[in-house]
Amino acid sequence: xxxxxxxxxxxxxxxxxxxxxxxxxxxxxxxxxxxxxxxxxxxxxxxxxxxxxxxxxxxxxxxxxxxxxxxxxxxxxxxxxxxxxxxxxxxxxxxxxxxxxxxxxxxxxxxxxxxxxxxxxxxxxxxxxxxxxxxxxxxxxxxxxxxxxxxxxxxxxxxxxxxxxxxxxxxxxxxxxxxxxxxxxxxxxxxxxxxxxxxxxxxxxxxxxxxxxxxxxxxxxxxxxxxxxxxxxxxxxxxxxxxxxxxxxxxxxxxxxxxxxxxxxxxxxxxxxxxxxxxxxxxxxxxxxxxxxxxxxxxxxxxxxxxxxxxxxxx
Amino acid sequence: xxxxxxxxxxxxxxxxxxxxxxxxxxxxxxxxxxxxxxxxxxxxxxxxxxxxxxxxxxxxxxxxxxxxxxxxxxxxxxxxxxxxxxxxxxxxxxxxxxxxxxxxxxxxxxxxxxxxxxxxxxxxxxxxxxxxxxxxxxxxxxxxxxxxxxxxxxxxxxxxxxxxxxxxxxxxxxxxxxxxxxxxxxxxxxxxxxxxxxxxxxxxxxxxxxxxxxxxxxxxxxxxxxxxxxxxxxxxxxxxxxxxxxxxxxxxxxxxxxxxxxxxxxxxxxxxxxxxxxxxxxxxxxxxxxxxxxxxxxxxxxxxxxxxxxxxxxxxxxxxxxxxxxxxxxxxxxxxxxxxxxxxxxxxxxxxxxxxxxxxxxxxxxxxxxxxxxxxxxxxxxxxxxxxxxxxxxxxxxxxxxxxxxxxxxx
Numbered sequence: 247x248x249x250x251x252x253x254x255x256x257x258x259x260x261x262x263x264x265x266x267x268x269x270x271x272x273x274x275x276x277x278x279x280x281x282x283x284x285x286x287x288x289x290x291x292x293x294x295x296x297x298x299x300x301x302x303x304x305x306x307x308x309x310x311x312x313x314x315x316x317x318x319x320x321x322x323x324x325x326x327x328x329x330x331x332x333x334x335x336x337x338x339x340x341x342x343x344x345x346x347x348x349x350x351x352x353x354x355x356x357x358x359x360x361x362x363x364x365x366x367x368x369x370x371x372x373x374x375x376x377x378x379x380x381x382x383x384x385x386x387x388x389x390x391x392x393x394x395x396x397x398x399x400x401x402x403x404x405x406x407x408x409x410x411x412x413x414x415x416x417x418x419x420x421x422x423x424x425x426x427x428x429x430x431x432x433x434x435x436x437x438x439x440x441x442x443x444x445x446x447x448x449x450x451x452x453x454x455x456x457x458x459x460x461x462x463x464x465x466x467x468x469x470x471x472x473x474x475x476x477x478x479x480x481x482x483x484x485x486x487x488x489x490x491x492x493x494x495x496x497x498x499x500x501x502x503x504x505x506x507x508x509x510x511x512x513x514x515x516x517x518x519x520x521x522x523x524x525x526x527x528x529x530x531x532x533x534x535x536x537x538x539x540x541x542x543x544x545x546x547x548x549x550x551x552x553x554x555x556x557x558x559x560x561x
Numbered sequence: 562x563x564x565x566x567x568x569x570x571x572x573x574x575x576x577x578x579x580x581x582x583x584x585x586x587x588x589x590x591x592x593x594x595x596x597x598x599x600x601x602x603x604x605x606x607x608x609x610x611x612x613x614x615x616x617x618x619x620x621x622x623x624x625x626x627x628x629x630x631x632x633x634x635x636x637x638x639x640x641x642x643x644x645x646x647x648x649x650x651x652x653x654x655x656x657x658x659x660x661x662x663x664x665x666x667x668x669x670x671x672x673x674x675x676x677x678x679x680x681x682x683x684x685x686x687x688x689x690x691x692x693x694x695x696x697x698x699x700x701x702x703x704x705x706x707x708x709x710x711x712x713x714x715x716x717x718x719x720x721x722x723x724x725x726x727x728x729x730x731x732x733x734x735x736x737x738x739x740x741x742x743x744x745x746x747x748x749x750x751x752x753x754x755x756x757x758x759x760x761x762x763x764x765x766x767x768x769x770x771x772x773x774x775x776x777x778x779x780x781x782x783x784x785x786x787x788x789x790x791x792x793x794x795x796x797x798x799x800x801x802x803x804x805x806x807x808x809x810x811x812x813x814x815x816x817x818x819x820x821x822x823x824x825x826x827x828x829x830x831x832x833x834x835x836x837x838x839x840x841x842x843x844x845x846x847x848x849x850x851x852x853x854x855x856x857x858x859x860x861x862x863x864x865x866x867x868x869x870x871x872x873x874x875x876x877x878x879x880x881x882x883x884x885x886x887x888x889x890x891x892x893x894x895x896x897x898x899x900x901x902x903x904x905x906x907x908x909x910x911x912x913x914x915x916x917x918x919x920x921x922x923x924x925x926x927x928x929x930x931x932x933x934x935x936x937x938x939x940x941x942x943x944x945x946x947x948x949x950x951x952x953x954x955x956x957x958x959x960x961x962x963x964x965x966x967x968x969x970x971x972x
Binding site for chain 1: 600601604739767768769770772773774775776778779780782783785786799802803806810811812825826829830832943944945
C-alpha cells in the first residue's frame with residue numbers, strides 16, 4: 247500500500263511537470279502549426295535564468311521573472327525570426343526551430359559553461375512535506391504540483407474567459423476566418439508563442455531545481471513533450487493534461503513491475519530458457535522498457551487515433 | 562676547400578636534425594565526447610590531459626619531446642570515433658587517448674589493431690584511460706591497447722572486499738545502466754558477493770537506459786520497497802547525480818557504493834544529500850594520507866575552475882615520458898615495447914603496466930562523502946564544502962585479477 251500510494255504520488259507529480267512542459271508546445275502547435283523543436287530549449291533557458299536571477303534575488307522572485315523573460319525572448323524570436331520564415335511554409339519553420347534549438351544550446355554552453363549549475367531547491371521548500379508510512383514525500387514535489395495546477399487554472403481562465411482567449415480558441419479551428427474578421431493574427435501569434443515559451447520557462451524554473459540544470463537538459467526532455475502533445479491531441483489543453491498524467495503514472499508504475507514475457511509464459515506453463523530463440527527479448531522486464539513506453543504510446547496513438555485523446559483536428 | 566665546406570654543412574644539417582628530433586612535439590589525439598550529455602565529463606578530461614601535458618613539458622619529463630593534446634569530438638558514439646580515427650591517421654598522429662564508453666573503446670581498439678597490421682611503419686598506440694569493460698584486457702585484449710584505469714572487475718573486487726567487512730550490510734540492491742559496462746558491474750557484484758559474503762541477499766536489480774531517465778523517484782521507491790540497506794551502482798554523470806538526489810528526497814537511508822561519485826556534476830547534485838552515505842571506489846583521492854597530488858588538483862582548479870579527478874592522465878603522461886626517455890624515440894613501436902611491464906610512480910603510488918594483458922595494476926582507494934574538516938578532508942569538490950575522505954587504500958594485489966588474454970605481439 248505504501249508503495250502504491252507513493253508511486254501514485256510520484257506519477258502524478260511527474261505528470262504535472264510534463265504538463266507544464268508541454269502545454270506551451272500544444273498551444274503553439276495547434277495555433278500556429280509550428281512544431282517548435284526548440285520548445286525544450288526554452289525550458290532550459292527558464293532554468294538557467296532562474297538560477298542566475300535566483301543568485302541575486304532569491305528563488306521566488308526568480309520564479310516569476312524567469313518565465314516572463316523567457317516569454318519575452320520567445321516573443322522576440324517570433325517577431326523577428328519565425329514571422330519572416332512563416333511565409334515559406336511549415337517546413338521552413340520547422341527547420342528554423344530546429345536550428346534555433348542548437349543555437350540556444352550552444353549559447354547556453356558559451357554563457358554558462360558545460361558543467362551543471364548548482365541550482366538548488368530553496369531551503370523553505372527543501373525537506374519532507376509529509377511522511378506516508380515510512381517514505382517521505384518532498385515539499386518541492388508538492389510545490390511542483392501546486393504550480394502546475396495553478397498554471398492550468400489560469401491558462402484555462404485566459405483561454406475561456408477573456409477576449410484574447412476567444413480569438414485564440416477561434417483561431418484553433420478557423421485561422422483564416424479569424425484573420426478575415428480583422429483580428430491581428432500575427433500579433434496573436436506572437437502572444438501565443440511568447441506565452442507558450444513562458445510556460446516552458448516556468449517548467450524550467452521548477453524542473454531545473456528539482457532535477458538538474460545543465461546544457462543537455464533540453465535535449466533530454468525534447469522528445470517527451472512531443473509525445474504529450476500528440477497523445478493529448480493537437481490543440482487540446484485538457485488533452486495535454488490527461489496525456490501528461492497518463493504518461494507520468496504509466497511510466498512510474500511500469501518501473502515498479504518486474505514483469506517479463508518469459509515470466510508470463512512460465513505462468514501458463516511454457517518454459518523459456520537461455521537456449522530459447524530471442525531469449526533477450528523474452529526476458530526484457532517491463533521496468534527496463536518503461537522509459538520507452540511513452541514513445542510506444544505515441545506510435546500507437548498515431549496509428550489508431552491520429553487526432554489524439556481529446557484532439558479537435560485530425561489534420 | 563669546397564669538400565670541407567660541404568662536409569661542415571652536412572654536419573650542421575645532421576646536428577640540426579638530431580636537435581630537431583630531440584625537441585620535437587608529440588601529438589596525442591584525444592577522442593572523447595565534447596558535445597552532448599556527457600560533454601562536461603569529456604571537457605574536464607581534455608583539460609586534465611592538457612594540464613598534465615603542460616606540466617610534463619615544463620619539467621621536461623620526457624627529456625626533450627613535448628606533448629600536445631589534439632581534441633576530437635566523438636559524441637560518445639563508436640561510429641563517430643572511427644571517423645575521428647581516420648582524421649587522426651590523416652594528420653599523422655600516432656597516439657590516441659580515449660576513455661568514455663567501453664563500446665567506443667572496443668571499436669577503437671579493433672580499428673587500431675587492423676590499421677597497425679596493414680600499415681607497418683605507421684602504427685598507432687592507444688591509451689585507454691577510463692573505459693573499464695574487463696573484456697578489453699581479457700578476451701578482446703590487443704597489443705596496441707593499454708589501459709590506465711582499473712577495470713570494472715578490479716574495482717568490484719576492491720569494493721566487495723571493503724563491503725564484506727561491514728556486518729550491517731544485509732540487503733543489497735544492484736542499480737546500473739543498461740549497456741555492457743553496467744551489466745558487467747551487476748554480474749561481478751553478484752559473483753563476488755556470493756564468494757565473500759554468501760549471507761548477503763541481493764534484494765533487487767535494475768538496468769535502466771543510459772542517460773535518459775530524469776526522474777528517479779519511482780526507482781527509489783522500488784529500492785526502498787525492497788528493504789535495501791546498500792545500493793551498488795556503476796552509474797555515472799547525471800544518472801548518478803539524479804539517483805542520489807531522488808534517494809535523499811524520498812528519505813532513503815541506504816548507503817551508496819559507486820564507481821563514479823567523483824565525476825563532473827555529481828558532487829554538485831549530491832551536496833549535503835550524500836553526506837556519510839555515498840562512497841566511491843577509484844584509483845586516487847586528493848584527500849589521501851599525504852595529500853599527494855593536491856598541488857596538481859589545486860593548480861588545475863585555478864586554471865580551469867573545475868576538479869581534477871582523472872588521475873590516469875598523470876599516469877599516462879608519466880609512462881609515455883618514461884618510454885620516450887628510455888627508448889630515445891617517440892616511435893609507437895618502440896614505445897609500446899617499453900610500456901610493457903613498465904613501472905612508474907604516479908599520484909596513487911606505484912603503477913605497473915602489466916605485460917600479460919596491458920592492464921595497469923595500482924592501489925585502489927575507497928572514499929566517503931563528508932563535510933570538510935581541514936584535517937584529513939581538506940579539499941572539497943565543485944565548491945560544495947564537501948569532499949572525499951579516504952576510508953581505505955587497498956594494495957595493488959587485493960584487486961588484481963587473472964587474465965585470459967593471449968597477447969599476440971608483432972614480430
